[in-house]
Amino acid sequence: MTVSDPVENLSKLIRCPSVTPEEGGALTALAGMLEPLGFTVERMTAREAGTPDVENLYARLGAAGPHLMFAGHTDVVPPGDESAWKHPPFAAAIDDGRLYGRGAVDMKGGIACFVAALARHVEEHGPLAGSVSFLITGDEEGPSINGTDKLLQWAHARGERWDAALVGEPTNPDALGDMIKVGRRGSLSGRITVTGTQGHVAYPHRADNPLRALTAMLSALMATPFDDGTDRFPPSNLEVTSVDTGNPATNVIAATATAVFNIRFNDRWSEETLKAEIAARLERAAADTALRPGREPARFALEWLGRVSPVFLTRDDKLAGGLSDAIKAVTGREPALSTTGGTSDARFIKDYCPVVEFGLVGESMHKVDENVPVADLEQLTRIYRAFIERWFAIAVAR
Numbered sequence: 001m002t003v004s005d006p007v008e009n010l011s012k013l014i015r016c017p018s019v020t021p022e023e024g025g026a027l028t029a030l031a032g033m034l035e036p037l038g039f040t041v042e043r044m045t046a047r048e049a050g051t052p053d054v055e056n057l058y059a060r061l062g063a064a065g066p067h068l069m070f071a072g073h074t075d076v077v078p079p080g081d082e083s084a085w086k087h088p089p090f091a092a093a094i095d096d097g098r099l100y101g102r103g104a105v106d107m108k109g110g111i112a113c114f115v116a117a118l119a120r121h122v123e124e125h126g127p128l129a130g131s132v133s134f135l136i137t138g139d140e141e142g143p144s145i146n147g148t149d150k151l152l153q154w155a156h157a158r159g160e161r162w163d164a165a166l167v168g169e170p171t172n173p174d175a176l177g178d179m180i181k182v183g184r185r186g187s188l189s190g191r192i193t194v195t196g197t198q199g200h201v202a203y204p205h206r207a208d209n210p211l212r213a214l215t216a217m218l219s220a221l222m223a224t225p226f227d228d229g230t231d232r233f234p235p236s237n238l239e240v241t242s243v244d245t246g247n248p249a250t251n252v253i254a255a256t257a258t259a260v261f262n263i264r265f266n267d268r269w270s271e272e273t274l275k276a277e278i279a280a281r282l283e284r285a286a287a288d289t290a291l292r293p294g295r296e297p298a299r300f301a302l303e304w305l306g307r308v309s310p311v312f313l314t315r316d317d318k319l320a321g322g323l324s325d326a327i328k329a330v331t332g333r334e335p336a337l338s339t340t341g342g343t344s345d346a347r348f349i350k351d352y353c354p355v356v357e358f359g360l361v362g363e364s365m366h367k368v369d370e371n372v373p374v375a376d377l378e379q380l381t382r383i384y385r386a387f388i389e390r391w392f393a394i395a396v397a398r
């Protein structure tokens with residue numbers, strides 16, 4: 001059996017309907033590719049009260065260092081309306097040089113290519129000059145509670161240590177070779193609840209419309225930029241993602257109004273300074289009477305939601321440089337070293353070893369008709385292979 005063909009590998013993975021938190025056969029399919037290459041494959045189910053159990057996989061080839069980790073996820077977002085797809089989302093149809101299916105680029109494709117690259121490397125060079133491991137979760141697209149974070153802790157407790165990691169998320173905006181991610185902004189979410197006084201909409205002086213205060217508060221969060229960006233990071237940006245009173249009537253002023261927001265923040269901020277800045281803006285806006293003449297400052301509560309994702313930057317020129325050289329050698333293009341976009345599971349890996357991210361073109365991720373050009377799969381396999389060769393050459397010489 002050969003696993004050196006990324007198209008075959010990806011087709012097998014796409015045929016597994018592994019919508020978070022379902023394993024869907026995807027980790028079993030991956031194990032079936034890794035075991036013939038000599039990997040020791042282990043499965044780890046992570047559990048936490050109030051969340052679904054999630055299956056994860058850790059596989060290692062080699063016993064000695066240096067040790068390179070490839071990390072990613074086999075879970076996928078739901079396909080949505082399947083009848084809107086040109087080809088069924090779990091069929092792995094090839095049409096006009098493109099392979100269609102949920103996870104094609106995000107990120108079963110990255111896994112399929114790394115498996116193929118490693119198989120080719122071992123076929124040509126024999127045993128590795130160290131170790132390679134796959135750290136693959138089934139909970140990246142979901143809450144990420146029973147995924148990479150717990151899998152890393154589990155593997156670390158068993159003595160696993162890594163010298164570097166590559167995450168195979170789709171990092172390229174338009175073409176293969178555009179972009180390596182060398183860090184990510186942080187992410188913080190919050191909910192504001194303003195308490196007013198319910199009343200008749202035609203007698204607003206007898207009520208206190210909480211939406212008046214909330215409007216000023218949301219404007220205070222969004223109107224003035226938090227910063228202009230830093231050397232290595234784009235500007236921090238806050239977006240309001242929901243506003244609600246739960247009020248179905250058009251002639252009633254609601255008693256309370258809530259809004260939820262998320263901010264993607266750069267290294268100009270710590271969690272503490274950012275929370276303090278947001279709270280101060282809200283306090284000032286709550287006391288602003290422009291929309292509420294003659295009123296007392298609005299009463300409000302601010303809650304922080306979920307976990308804060310940390311901002312991080314990988315400062316390892318050899319790791320990013322080796323990957324950049326491999327991309328240049330295969331594509332002729334010089335990738336940008338970027339920290340744009342969302343957060344990723346690299347935020348957990350950075351506590352264990354330097355981590356960079358590079359995968360397919362992300363344009364169709366999470367969309368109907370997610371697809372990847374077959375030619376990109378071959379090219380990414382060549383890039384990964386060139387990277388593996390460079391990484392071991394540099395790491396062994398260190």
Ligand SMILES: N[C@@H](CCC[C@H](NC(=O)CCC(=O)O)C(=O)O)C(=O)O
Nearest residue numbers: 140141142143144340341342343344
């Ligand atoms: N739901 C998880 C993690 C959410 C991660 C998500 N990341 C992306 O969409 C990656 C896209 C890109 O590379 O730009 C995000 O940024 O929200 C959690 O909440 O922990």
Ligand SMILES: [Zn+2]
Nearest residue numbers: 106107140169
């Ligand atoms: Zn992904």
Ligand SMILES: [Zn+2]
Nearest residue numbers: 106141365366
């Ligand atoms: Zn995704």
